[in-house]
Amino acid sequence: MRIRILRNPACLGALAALSLSPLTTGLASAATMAAEPAPACLVLNQSWRYAQAGNGCGVATAVKIVYQDGAEGACIVVRPDETPTIGEGYLGHHGRALYLALCQ
Known part of the structure; x- marks a missing residue:
């Protein structure tokens, strides 16, 4: 059963998209939270x-x-x-x- 899922290109693409979505969400939220650093004084x-x-x-x-x-x-x-x-x-x-x- 597992081999059949990985051989199907549509299932493989969906699996890849689901596994990468937390990474892209984390990067987007980290980028929006950046604040301008204060001067050295x-x-x-x-x-x-x-x-x-x-x-x-x-x-x-x-x-x-x-x-x-x-x-x-x-x-x-x-x-x-x-x-x-x-x-x-x-x-x-x-x-x-x-x-x-x-x-x-």
Whole structure:
């Protein structure tokens, strides 16, 4: 029975399309979640418990954290020379923070 299914070109094409659909869906969703990285004067610090953003830019800037699982934190305005807590640490639900992103 198994050999007959694989010999039929229509069944083989359908099987290939079904097996590849999760891959293409994952790539499309990851591409839409990308956010513009913040400038280098904004520094991300993450410990096991908290994530903080240091602002050395000289102007208030709205940022959010982008985590390794694609999740994004809340948009928070960080004033110059401040380092507020803006998210969870790497033991939180989303794991490690990848970078700070600009937001509005």
